[in-house]
Amino acid sequence: MSGVFVASLGISAVALGQSDEVTEQIELGLELYQEQEYGAAITELEFAISDIRELMAGRIGETFPEPPEGWSAAEVASSGGGGAAAMFGGGGSMLEREYQQEGGEGRLTAKLMIDNPMIQAMSAMFNNPALIAAQPNMERIRIGRDSALLKWDPERGNAEVSFLMDGRILVQVDGQRLESSDPAVALLKAWDLDALREQAAR
Structure with missing residues (x-):
């Protein structure tokens, strides 16, 4: 996942696709938790948190001055x-x-x-x-x-x-x-x- 953000990023199709991926990771993490596969559940949720932070960083990047x-x-x-x-x-x-x-x-x-x-x-x-x-x-x-x-x-x-x-x-x-x-x-x-x-x- 790229560490570079365009300052005028907005809500793009890429961001929406990433959000869908986050949802899938959270749902899979919940399924694994319910199946008591705790290590795998932690891994999926950690990936989800990392992707959410990437989305958050993109939004924050939009606040930089022109x-x-x-x-x-x-x-x-x-x-x-x-x-x-x-x-x-x-x-x-x-x-x-x-x-x-x-x-x-x-x-x-x-x-x-x-x-x-x-x-x-x-x-x-x-x-x-x-x-x-x-x-x-x-x-x-x-x-x-x-x-x-x-x-x-x-x-x-x-x-x-x-x-x-x-x-x-x-x-x-x-x-x-x-x-x-x-x-x-x-x-x-x-x-x-x-x-x-x-x-x-x-």
Whole structure:
């Protein structure tokens, strides 16, 4: 199963076919459970869960921001190994989308991770002003009524904007060869965070 998702995926025939396959896996898992073939039942249900996570990742991929004026964007893809399903809870994987400045050298990478142990390691930073102040070139900025962290290296033109949503969803934009941090901040603010929260709901 591909780890690459078109950002404008929608509900396609492929997705519907995958949903039918999930239904079959769940029904077979139930039959095996009723026949007390527990190991086989677990296998089928685990396959079903993995496919549901793939469908969920595709929907979440649709929330990534469109390229701003003067920029182009690639498809949303999974990175880090383990496939898109690994972004939920472990494996070190994430969804990301690359953006390229047209007629310039700037690059942006929008990244997303959900329910991953790495998020817990970073959450202390967001809630500790002393830790933020101790980091060079880092400051707190506003995303609506919420806070995000911006790290800006003007000498290299590198920016990193991080936003932790609901304590379990990490949204980041990394920028390279930028004249200012504005494109990275603007891209994160353009993310459809309400749709993301809805699609990632547990």
